[in-house]
Structure formats: C-alpha cells, structure tokens
Amino acid sequence: MHQTTVNEKTMTWQVLYLFLLFLITTISGQIQYSAFEELKKGSVVGNIANTLNLDVIELSERKFHIVSRAKTQYFSVNLENGDLFVLERIDREMLCGTEQNCFLNVEAVIENPLHFYTFKIEILDINDNSPIFSKQKVDVHISESTLPGARFALGHAQDPDIGTSSIQNYELNEKEYFSLSDKNSIVGNKNLELVLEKTLDREKQSSFELILTAFDGGKPVKTGTVLINIVVLDANDNYPVFSQDTYQVNVHENVPDNFLVLWINATDEDEGSNAKITYSFYHVPVEAKLLFDIDSTSGKIRKTGKLDYELTKNYEITVEAKDGGGLVAHSKVLIQIIDANDNPPEIQIDSFLSIIPEDSLVETVIALINVLDLDSKENGEVVCEISKMLPFQLILLNNNYYKIVTRSSMDREITSHYEITIKATDKGSPPLSTNKTFELTISDVNDNTPIFEKDIYITFMAENNLPGTSIYRIHAVDHDLNENGHITYSIIDNNRLDIPVSSHVSINSVTGVVYALHSFDYEQVRHFQFQVKAEDNGSPPLSNNVTVRICIVDVNDNIPKILYPSLDSDRAALYEFIPHFSLKGYLVTKVIAVDDDTGHNAWLSYHLLQTSDSSLFTIGQHSGEIRISRDFQDGDASRQTLVVLVKDNGSPSFSSTVTINLVIADSFQVLPEINKQPIKLETTPNITFYLVIAIAMISILFILTVVSAVISKCKNSSPVFGTLNKASYPQFNVRCPSQLSNGTLPLSFPYDVCVAIDATQNEFTYLRPIHDVPTENLIDTDDCPSATDCVKENCSKNNIEQVSSFDF
Incomplete structure (x- = not known):
C-alpha cells in the first residue's frame, strides 16, 4: 500500500511538471513538449491542433503527418482530435545516456499549402534504474x-x-x-x-x-x-601507477580491425612478483566489449569490432592495473570516434503525384522529397539534382527538403511517361551518391481535334449500283486516348441540294464507311458533294469537317435514239426522193441519232445493215450521211430500201436500226409502190371508184411533200429533214476527274455536240472540247434551270444552230 501511494504521488508530480513546462513553452512561443520516459503507449503529450491554432478537421484534409527519420517512431498524432501521443516505449537512458538534457526532434508536414514544423520533445528522467556495480x-x-x-x-x-x-x-x-x-x-x-x-x-x-x-x-x-x-x-607496499590519470585518443570509424587504438602503461616500484603488472578492463560499456580488447601483458588496446560514428560518438573505459601482490590502480580511457564518409545520402519521397493531367499549370508540385545523410559536417552536406533534359525543376525548401515542380507545359501526345531520377551527392571525400527513380504518367485531356487523311475526298461510283453498296471509307485520326480519341462520323446535309444528301448516302458512325442508299443514274445525277463531320467523345467534344465529292461514272445502259428519220408509225411510209440525174456523191439523206450516255458510250457509228444494192449507196460512219456511191444506170431499180444500224461505242455495245425507203425518178409525179403486199380488191361494184379517190389523194400528198423538199433543198443546199429543222446533242460537262478513261478522249473534257445544218461546216462538232470555247461563253450547269437551257445558250454563243434539245 505504501508503494502504491508513493507511485501515485510521483505521477501527480510528473503531470503537474508537464503542465507547467507545456505552459511555459506555449507562452515563450516555441513548439516544445515534455514527456517522462516509460510512459504507457497512448499517453497524451500535447495537442498539435491547439499548438498550431488549427482546426482539427484541417489535420486530415491537409494531410498532416510526421516524417521523422528515426528508426523507431516514438510519437504519433491522432488526426481526429489533434493529440500527440506516445507510440512506443521511451527509454531515456537508451536514447541519451548520461546527458543532462535529452530531446527528440519530431518533424511534421502539412500540405495544401505546404508547411514544415519541428517539435522538440524533452524526455524527462524517472527513477527506473537501480545502481549497479560492474562486478558482483x-x-x-x-x-x-x-x-x-x-x-x-x-x-x-x-x-x-x-x-x-x-x-x-x-x-x-x-x-x-x-x-x-x-x-x-x-x-x-x-x-x-x-x-x-x-x-x-x-x-x-x-x-x-x-x-x-x-x-x-x-x-x-x-x-x-x-x-x-x-x-x-604480507607486505606489498607499492601500488601500480599509470602514466596518466586519463587517456584521450581519437579514432577514425573506418580504421581496420586489430588497429592499435592506445598503449597504456603503469609502473610499480616493488620488485619481483609484486612489480609484475596485469592490465584489464575494470568498467567497460557492454557495446564497447565487442569493439575493443586489451592485452593483459603489454597494455595495448586494439579495435576488434566495427565502429560506427552514427551509433556512438565516444566511449569511456576504466582500465585496471594489478601488480603481483594484488595491488591495483585505475585509469580512464576516453576514445573519441571521428566520422568518415561511409553513409550515402538517403532519399525519401514524402509526397508524390504519380499521375498529372497534360493541361497542368507550370510549377505544379509533383513530389516532396526528404534527403538525409547520417554523416557529419561536409560528409553530411548533400547536393541534389535531376536531369536538365526533363521538363521538371528541383527547388530547395530547406536543408533537407526539396520539391519537384513542372517547368513547362505537358503534352501527352509527345511524351506520356517520364522516369524522373533524383541524384543526391554528399561533399565527402570521396563523395557518395544515391539515385532515386520514380515514374510519372501524363493523363490525357481532350485537346486534339480529329484530323482527316485528306483535305477533300473524291471518289467514283458506277451507276446502276445495288442499294447498300459501300462507296468509300472516310478515316480521321484523333491522337487523344480512350473516349477523347473515339471518333463518331456523321453526314452534314448540303442545303443547296433540293433533295437531302441523307436520301442518297449514309455513313457508318463507327467505321466511317459511306453507303449508297439507292441505285444512281448518271443521266439524272452526275455528281454531288456533302460534308462529313468527325467528332470525338471528349467533354466538351471536338470536331472537324471534310468535303466528300462522289462522281457517278457513266455505264453504257442506253440504246441510241434515232431522231431522223422518225420511227413513229405514222411516218413509216415516208419516202426519200432522189432525182434520176443525181451524180456520184449526191447527199440522199442524213440519219440523226443521239445517246443518253456520255463519253465513249455516246460515240455513235452508222452502218448499212441491209440494202437493195450494196454498190449504190454509202453511209458516213461518223456523220450518218447517206450518199450515192456511183452514177445511176438504166437497170437500177427505182425503189431502194436501206436498213441503217446505229451503234454506240460502249461495252457491251447497244444499237438501233431504222428502215429508209428511197425513190429514184425523173420527177415528183412518179410514185413508187408503197406496199409490197398486193391489195385485195373487193368485188363490190364501187371498188374502182374508191381506188381512184385513194390514188388521187396520195398523189396530191406526195406532190406537196416533194415540192416542200425541193424548196427546202434549194434554200439550204442540204437534204430535206421534214419537220426537224433544228437538232443537237445535249452538252455534257463532267466535273469530276475520270479514272475510267483509256486516254483517247478523257472524260474530264466536256464536249459540244451541237449539229450544224450545213453539211459543208463540220457537220458534227461533238469532238470539239468545250475548253476551245472562250471561258466567258460557258454556262455553268448549276446556273441553268435544265440541261436544255445550257445547250441552247452555249450553242448560240458559238454560232452553232442546234437541231433539237433534250433534258436528261
């Protein structure tokens, strides 16, 4: 019971002492605490939040933590209430030995903003050790x-x-x-x-x-x-006497084993065995027993273990000299350890951001490091550096702390990963250094717009395609990552078109493949263009547009149309009159045909498929003019039938035929037989009367026709064309460069196919490219209500009379 009362009084006095010391420290403005040794784990030493005038919540939010470099961390902070409490058992004698004042320095860091604190904690002694003699x-x-x-x-x-x-x-x-x-x-x-x-x-x-x-x-x-x-x-009246009462020696910590530290000497004035001295360690610290040894005969003290200045800086040993008579003397040996540069710098990363976005501001703090060298003086002075090739800067905060900040803007698309190596070198001789490498990743932000492979896409599509046919693949690249680099494609309608582009084509939003929604007809749509938008999935999204032009390539899918002679049923019996006195080369008539296709597919050639007399007539392969190839003879039939074949230049080739009836006579009054089939006369009494009337009417009509043809021929010096007084082919202007031309006549050239009335003028000028016509005389098809108007305008500007016009 008495023992318990004494302990309670002792603890009460200790608490009172701590309170007074804490009060004095707070008043003086220093961050200092006091704590008795051997306090129980969890004992509160002070309150950090109150001392620093901080709210307890700030300790957690600002990442308050202790960064002590000691091997054993004796204190910790409760972030919930700010209490500084004992974490491990504290033995003052182990920490400071016999020193009067014993302090522990605790370093702490608080971030956002960054501050450093050093807390000085005095360890107070309690009577926890009994006196002990070195020998029993x-x-x-x-x-x-x-x-x-x-x-x-x-x-x-x-x-x-x-x-x-x-x-x-x-x-x-x-x-x-x-x-x-x-x-x-x-x-x-x-x-x-x-x-x-x-x-x-x-x-x-x-x-x-x-x-x-x-x-x-x-x-x-x-x-x-x-x-x-x-x-x-028995009498031995002289004691050994040391040459010095206290021996002092300095020893470098890196001296080799068996190094002679000190040679002590004692003398005895006695003689014989009473004067024979034996040396030994009388009082020696436990750790010193493993480091030093003394020769009992000579008194030489040698180093036998590894010295470490960072563990113990000096040793005090009591040496005993005993003579043969049992008399002893004692002397103190003080061994001072001199530091050697045997500890490389230590680098510790206290705070580190392993990932930063590429749009981080310059001077963004990415790491806080602590550098410590356990050596002393110049051996413990450290210089840190990082590679100057990296976009980072090392800034000294105090003797031990550095921060690493960015010194330029980051670009993940150029460099997405950095390996930062910190090199710490002390000033010892020779210097020791330590490298510490850590990795920094640059995260992506949506800062790159999708980029198309081409400024404009031009592709060709043959007409009569199947619906759903893929036309072209539009591809764009976005150098960002993940959703920031995931591209979605869409079509932007061209408001200039009467029909939305979306009715013609569609695009796969993922692959960028453009598909035809229906079959195209070159004769209706020659080309069209639209814009494709490539948009990434970033936030906010970035996009880019590109123009896509689709040119419809003509396919030979139209047969030639014969304009003259007309194939109408009411004109099937029309005859062409040839005077009997006509000479060789006489122009009988001219077959006129057109083809709705263009280019090579629209090049027409004329051939005599059937004829009554193959030696009598020829036809111009490209002009369609039928002429007499020789003079008429008396034996020639007065009625000739020609079958003309009109064939285009496509592959496969399409053709049309027309039958022409020719009458050779001296005058218009001579009529050939119109019908090969015999006319069956009725047995009625009036059959002759009706036959006479019919012949009279036919004769009148024939005479009128021949007269009209003669008048027209005399006026224009050209064959009679009946009611067709004007005709021309439509003008084709291929605006898209051709990839299908064989080089004979490139599709990229437009052609004027207006027909001349006078056969002496170039008849068909369809081989003349439109660039031969002055530029100011051209009419853009976009400015014409229809192809017919453009043909009329171009023909009139170039003094070419058109025969007929057609809208395609």
Whole structure:
C-alpha cells in the first residue's frame, strides 16, 4: 500500500511538471513538449491542433503527418482530435545516456499549402534504474603492514538515471576496520576508496567480507550492492601507477580491425612478483566489449569490432592495473570516434503525384522529397539534382527538403511517361551518391481535334449500283486516348441540294464507311458533294469537317435514239426522193441519232445493215450521211430500201436500226409502190371508184411533200429533214476527274455536240472540247434551270444552230 501511494504521488508530480513546462513553452512561443520516459503507449503529450491554432478537421484534409527519420517512431498524432501521443516505449537512458538534457526532434508536414514544423520533445528522467556495480565481487588484497589511513580503490556503481535519481550515497556494513572515502565531491559518480581504520593482523583474521551498498535519490530509493572480499597479505607496499590519470585518443570509424587504438602503461616500484603488472578492463560499456580488447601483458588496446560514428560518438573505459601482490590502480580511457564518409545520402519521397493531367499549370508540385545523410559536417552536406533534359525543376525548401515542380507545359501526345531520377551527392571525400527513380504518367485531356487523311475526298461510283453498296471509307485520326480519341462520323446535309444528301448516302458512325442508299443514274445525277463531320467523345467534344465529292461514272445502259428519220408509225411510209440525174456523191439523206450516255458510250457509228444494192449507196460512219456511191444506170431499180444500224461505242455495245425507203425518178409525179403486199380488191361494184379517190389523194400528198423538199433543198443546199429543222446533242460537262478513261478522249473534257445544218461546216462538232470555247461563253450547269437551257445558250454563243434539245 505504501508503494502504491508513493507511485501515485510521483505521477501527480510528473503531470503537474508537464503542465507547467507545456505552459511555459506555449507562452515563450516555441513548439516544445515534455514527456517522462516509460510512459504507457497512448499517453497524451500535447495537442498539435491547439499548438498550431488549427482546426482539427484541417489535420486530415491537409494531410498532416510526421516524417521523422528515426528508426523507431516514438510519437504519433491522432488526426481526429489533434493529440500527440506516445507510440512506443521511451527509454531515456537508451536514447541519451548520461546527458543532462535529452530531446527528440519530431518533424511534421502539412500540405495544401505546404508547411514544415519541428517539435522538440524533452524526455524527462524517472527513477527506473537501480545502481549497479560492474562486478558482483571485488577482491582487495591488503598487506598487514599497511598503516591505518591507507586507501584502496573500489571503483563506483553506475546508475543511468540523472539528477536526484542517480547515485547519492554509499554505505559499508563494516565500520571497525574499514570506512569509505572519495576523491571528489561529484554526487552520483564517486570514485570510492576503502580506508583502513585500524592495523590489520593476519594472524587474528586473514580475510574480510564487506558489503558495499549504493543508494540513489529516487522515491522510492533504489540500491545496488557488491561483495568486497579483503585478503590480508604480507607486505606489498607499492601500488601500480599509470602514466596518466586519463587517456584521450581519437579514432577514425573506418580504421581496420586489430588497429592499435592506445598503449597504456603503469609502473610499480616493488620488485619481483609484486612489480609484475596485469592490465584489464575494470568498467567497460557492454557495446564497447565487442569493439575493443586489451592485452593483459603489454597494455595495448586494439579495435576488434566495427565502429560506427552514427551509433556512438565516444566511449569511456576504466582500465585496471594489478601488480603481483594484488595491488591495483585505475585509469580512464576516453576514445573519441571521428566520422568518415561511409553513409550515402538517403532519399525519401514524402509526397508524390504519380499521375498529372497534360493541361497542368507550370510549377505544379509533383513530389516532396526528404534527403538525409547520417554523416557529419561536409560528409553530411548533400547536393541534389535531376536531369536538365526533363521538363521538371528541383527547388530547395530547406536543408533537407526539396520539391519537384513542372517547368513547362505537358503534352501527352509527345511524351506520356517520364522516369524522373533524383541524384543526391554528399561533399565527402570521396563523395557518395544515391539515385532515386520514380515514374510519372501524363493523363490525357481532350485537346486534339480529329484530323482527316485528306483535305477533300473524291471518289467514283458506277451507276446502276445495288442499294447498300459501300462507296468509300472516310478515316480521321484523333491522337487523344480512350473516349477523347473515339471518333463518331456523321453526314452534314448540303442545303443547296433540293433533295437531302441523307436520301442518297449514309455513313457508318463507327467505321466511317459511306453507303449508297439507292441505285444512281448518271443521266439524272452526275455528281454531288456533302460534308462529313468527325467528332470525338471528349467533354466538351471536338470536331472537324471534310468535303466528300462522289462522281457517278457513266455505264453504257442506253440504246441510241434515232431522231431522223422518225420511227413513229405514222411516218413509216415516208419516202426519200432522189432525182434520176443525181451524180456520184449526191447527199440522199442524213440519219440523226443521239445517246443518253456520255463519253465513249455516246460515240455513235452508222452502218448499212441491209440494202437493195450494196454498190449504190454509202453511209458516213461518223456523220450518218447517206450518199450515192456511183452514177445511176438504166437497170437500177427505182425503189431502194436501206436498213441503217446505229451503234454506240460502249461495252457491251447497244444499237438501233431504222428502215429508209428511197425513190429514184425523173420527177415528183412518179410514185413508187408503197406496199409490197398486193391489195385485195373487193368485188363490190364501187371498188374502182374508191381506188381512184385513194390514188388521187396520195398523189396530191406526195406532190406537196416533194415540192416542200425541193424548196427546202434549194434554200439550204442540204437534204430535206421534214419537220426537224433544228437538232443537237445535249452538252455534257463532267466535273469530276475520270479514272475510267483509256486516254483517247478523257472524260474530264466536256464536249459540244451541237449539229450544224450545213453539211459543208463540220457537220458534227461533238469532238470539239468545250475548253476551245472562250471561258466567258460557258454556262455553268448549276446556273441553268435544265440541261436544255445550257445547250441552247452555249450553242448560240458559238454560232452553232442546234437541231433539237433534250433534258436528261
């Protein structure tokens, strides 16, 4: 019960002390806390939020965290309430040894915006260690001739605690023959000596066993004991004497094993075995036992283990010299470790953004790094750098912290991935360096517009295609990723067209393939164009347009149309009159035909398929003019029948035929037989009367026809064309470059196919390209209500009389 009361009082005093120290620290403006060692895990030391005047919520939102580089993290922060609490057991003696002041520095970082804090936590001592002697038993040999007042060195006990908790007093259980004395008055570190109070008599008592007790000043008091075994010897009245009371030596931490650290020496004025000295470590720290060894005969101290300046900077060893008579002397050896550049810099990344968007602003912070070198002075001074070829900059924040920021804008389409290597080099000799590499990914934003492969797409499509036929594939490229680079295609209707483009073609929104919705007819639609829009799926979406021109290629799907002679049934019996006196080369008539196709498909040739007399007539293959090939003879039949074949130049070729009846006579009054079939006369009484009337009417009509033909021939010096006084082919203007021409007559040339009335003028000028006509005389088909109007206008401007016109 008494023990519990004392502990409660001690804890109360400790809490009061912490509160007063925290109050003084807060008032002075320093961020400093105090904590007793051996506090339970979870004990609260202070409140970070209150100290920094921060809201508790800010600790979490701004990512407050401790970045201490110590191997053991003794403190942590509760982000829910801001309490700084003990995370691991704290042993002040392990951390600071016998130093009077023991501090732990805790570094913390808070982001957005970035701030650094250093908290200084003083570790206060408690009486948690008992005094302890280096040996459990001490042998002391005293000659019987020793006079009272003689002193014998006993060494001292060790107590890692400081202040009043350290050693305060010693007591000896024997007070008749022996007492205690000290060399100095330093409390807690007394160099004890055993004082002989009375002369010894070996014959009465040859040995003594004394108990030496050490007391500290803690509450409760803790003690430590050692057994002193005193052996009374014969006279050996000289003690070993060291050449120095304290030896000091400096040793580099990287010296090799078995290196001679120090050579100590002690002398004894006695002779013989009483003067033979043996050296040993009397009091040595546990870790020093593994690092140093002493030769018992020579006194040479050598290095046997690995020295590490970063772990322990100095060692204090007590050396004992004992002569052959059992007399001993002690001396202190102070070994100071000198730092060597044996630690490369350490790089720690405390905050890192592994992915940033490509539209990040210049000087965006991507990483916060901490660089530390455990060496001292120049060996611990570090210089950091990154490659100057990278678009990043390393900025020093303080001695240990750097931040990496962007120094130019990012473009994922140029570089989507960076490997950033940080090189930290100390200033030691030779310098040591460390590399740290981390990867940074640039994420995509929708900053690229779809780009088409061509500025304009021109494609050719043969007419009479099947509905649903694929015409062309439009392709655009978007250098963005994922949805930002996924392109959707659509058709933009051309408002200039009477019929929407969407009624002609459609496009696959994914592949960009354009399909025909129906079968095209070159004679109705020669070409049309529209725009295709390529739009990505970004937010907001970006788009681009391109013009697509589709040219319909003509296919030979129309048979020639014969305009003259007419094939109408009411004109089937029409005869062409040829004077009997006509000479060779006489123009009998002219067959006129047109073809709704264009180009090669519309080139027509004329041939005599059947004739009554093949030697009598010829026909112009390209003009269609039928002429007499020789003079008439008396034996020639007065009625001739010709079958004319008109054939186009397509593949396969189409053709039409027309039958022409010719009458050879001296005058118009001579009529040939019109019908080969015999006329069956009725047996009625009036059959002759009706026959006479019919012949008279036919004669009158024939005479009128012949007269009209003669008048027209005399006027125009050309064959009679009946009611057809004007005729021409429509003008074809192929606006799209041809990929189907064989080079004889490119489809890219328009042709004037107007027919001349006078056979002496070029008759058919369909082989003359339209570019021979002055440009100002051309009429754009887009400006004409119909193809007929364009033909009329072009023919009139070039002094060509058209025979007929047709709309296609």
